Amino acid sequence: MTDGRQAAERQVHQWLDEYSAPNASAAYLLCDRYDRDAVAFTLVEPDLTSTPFTHGELADESRAMATVLVAKGVERGDRVPVLLGKRRELIVALMALWRIGAVHVPLFTAFATGAILLRVEGASAKVVITDASQRDKVDPIDAVTVLDVDDLAAESVGAEPFSDDAVIGGDGTLVQLYTSGTTGKPKGVPVPLRALAAFQTYQHYSLDVAPDDVFWNAADPGWAYGLYYAILGPLVGARTSLLFNAGFTPDSTVAVMKTFGVTNFAGAPTMYRALRAGADMSGVTLRRASSAGEPLTPDIVEFGLTQLGTEVRDHYGQTETGMVIGNHWQSDVALPLKPGSMGQVMPGYAAGIVDGQIALDVKGSPLLWYTGYDAAPEKTAERFTEDRAWYLSADTGKVDDEGYFSFTARDDDVILAAGYRIGPFDVESVMAVHPSIAEVAVVGRPDPEGIRGEVVEAFAVLNTGFTASDDLATELKHLVRDEYSKHAYPRTVHFVESLPKTPSGKVQRFVLRREGAGL
Template sequence: MTDGRQAAERQVREWLDEYSAPTAGAAHLLCDRHDPSTVAFTLVEPDLTSTPFTHGELADESRRMATVLVANGVARGDKVPVLLGKRRELIVALVALWRIGAVHVPLFTAFATGAIVLRVEGASASVVITDASQRSKVDPIDAVTVLDVDELAAAAVDAEPFTDDAAIGGDGTLVQLYTSGTTGKPKGVPVPLRALAAFQTYQHYSLDVADDDVFWNAADPGWAYGLYYAILGPLVGGRTSLLFNAGFTPESTVAVLTAFGVTNFAGAPTMYRALRAGADTSGVALRRASSAGEPLTPDIVEFGLAHLGTEVRDQYGQTELGMVIGNHWHADVALPLRSGSMGQPMPGYAAGIVDGQIALDVENSPLLWFTGYDAAPEKTAERFTKDGAWYLTADTGKVDDDGYFSFTARDDDVILAAGYRIGPFDVESVMVKHPSIIEVAVVGRPDPEGIRGEVVEAFVVLREGFTGSDELEAELQALVRDGYSKHAYPRRVHFVESLPKTPSGKVQRFILRRGDA
């Protein structure tokens, strides 16, 4: 272990000890201990006007908001879904809830009522916080009180500051997220206060967010990566985070990157692919670029070097874990990139391969905070080996002799063809190099001849100017057959306008497998 890695492991232990204390409180760790004059968030509107939001303003507004929430029946331990865009009142409402000791249940603004109901009912929530733009989605839900955040904020102006901040301790629940549900009904993931140590470790060592960085994590805080690392990580670490109150488009992303001189950017592979597809990035000059959510194909690394000012580094995690493996940026733990690899374990974690799955060594991963799903013991048991020694990710992968991990597939995405186990990511990484392709997803579907078990099929989104044809299909098949493996080439190539995705941008391969796309 290098001196830098040893120093990182010591720092991790210090953060963990502090945030695990039985007297620890969320509002203190996330807001009150910071210099009140420092900027917590740069709030950016769709027209690119911006407002600095200081820790002192956040402390004052959240204390008054907490008083109003208590008056509306919110109490310590209550699970409170919040359906708001990336606006000032979102941050105020969250810190107010945490002052009370209530539990935040994130809701994504692109959800329809059905997805919201699953989470509201799963959390047994009686109160939902939203605004006028989202209220129509919540009003049909029976037996919940809907609180309008703008009405709460207006009442908070004259309210007395809340002074009885809850000390929930390191094991107290801060957030309850729900998994994206790509393979089943969403499961509740309680996030304890001590998880802040893991979030700060990622922010510091993997993303390398420095004091003078202009940092923007473009992920939506309705999902884990955005909540953990656009809000919680920056707050606990005292780093300024840019919050853009609009959805993703390549054009608006470039506009924000250039207008605010962003130097440290994090986002999903989908975002980088969209930028690569034709956005003018000539004014972008990043110091750090990081990707999470799905495996990063090598062409995006090359795109970053050519058009963003830096390579894009792939990092790996889950809702249940936060980020745990990565191509880290900080000098103490940074290593050279290896094509197709997602890197090495983050300080505070030890990982291996168990039964083909990427797994975490529980005893030697002090930052591991997941202990189980809410009210789902059978699902929880699936995440651990019988002896409890390893957390199982359900993602298949491999590790080389130097400790670099690589992803092959979610366990249920592995293709079994003629006795071969084929990881879709490996095939996608070859196909996406073709100049006609923006995106590609590879799945296994039943062999119509009944010989191979499954056959590889590819779903391809083409760039403007290219048209799907038998000739292009043959060219793509040959690219895989000759450049990767004869047994892994796609027997059929489907040319589609878009790929089915979760609201967080993950490809829903199960939809492609069953032929609904």
């Protein structure tokens, strides 16, 4: 182990000791301990106007909103889904919840009512925070109180500052983020406060976000990579983060980079592919460029070198772990890129290959914070070896003699589309309610345009009395788009006589992927 790596491991343990303490407070670690005049976020609107948002402003506004939330019945330990875009009030609402000791449940703004309902029910939530642009998706959900964040902000003006900040300790739950697999409803991943040590390690050693960087992680905070590393990582590490309150387009991304002089950028491979496909990159020069969400192809590395001024470095992780393997940027741990590899294990972790899967050595990984899914012991057991010595990623891979890991395939059937992980069950459960559907199975296949990584394809068996047609296929696509999520609707619907199954009745999605390739 090099001297730099040893120093990194020592730093990791210092962070972990601090954030695991029994008296640890989220509000203190993420906000109150910092210079009030230091800028926490640069808030950028679609027209590229911007506002600096300081730690002091965040502290004051979140204390006032916490008082209002408590008056409306929000209590310590409550799971509170938040459906907001990347705006100032999102950060204020999250910090207010953490002051109370409530648990943030992230919701992606592209979700339709069906996807929101699954997470609201899974979290047993009694309150949802949203705004006017998203409210129509939440109002149909019974037995939940909808709070408009703009009303909360208005009521916060002049409110008595909340002064009883919750001390939840390192094992207290900060976030409950939902992920999807191949069967069953989305699984809740409780994220403890001590996970901040892992997020700061990734920000410092893998992303190498320096104090003078203009840092922009363009991922959406409704998902793990955006929440962990565009909000939580920058807050705990006292690094200014740029938040752009708009969806991704190549032109707007380039405009933000140029207008604000972005030097350190992180995003999904689909973003880089879209930029490469035709955006004018002249005038963009990055010090660091990082990618996560799906395997990075060599052409994107070359694009970075020729168009961005730096290579694009691939990183690997999961909702359950955060990032754990990568082509790290920081000089203490940086190593040369190896084509096709996602890099080496991050400080604070030990990894290997177990039963063909990328796996983390539990005892050798002090930063590993995942202990199980919420109220799902059987699903949790699938993530560990029987002796719980190894965390199993369900992603197959390999590692060479120099410690470079490579991803080979997913051992489950999660679809990676445009950097998002889509569970087939979620899409299938929406399509199955249509009266024409007898059975349906959903798979991911390589995007023929090479932009999104994978696209969703559905294979449907029709009930008697229904006839396959282009109109019916369009109707089913719209059903998923409108009732579940815009990012998850099937781009193609194949009508088939039957679905391939094992003797026990389990759908063989690998057969559908193979058969679909020949259609």
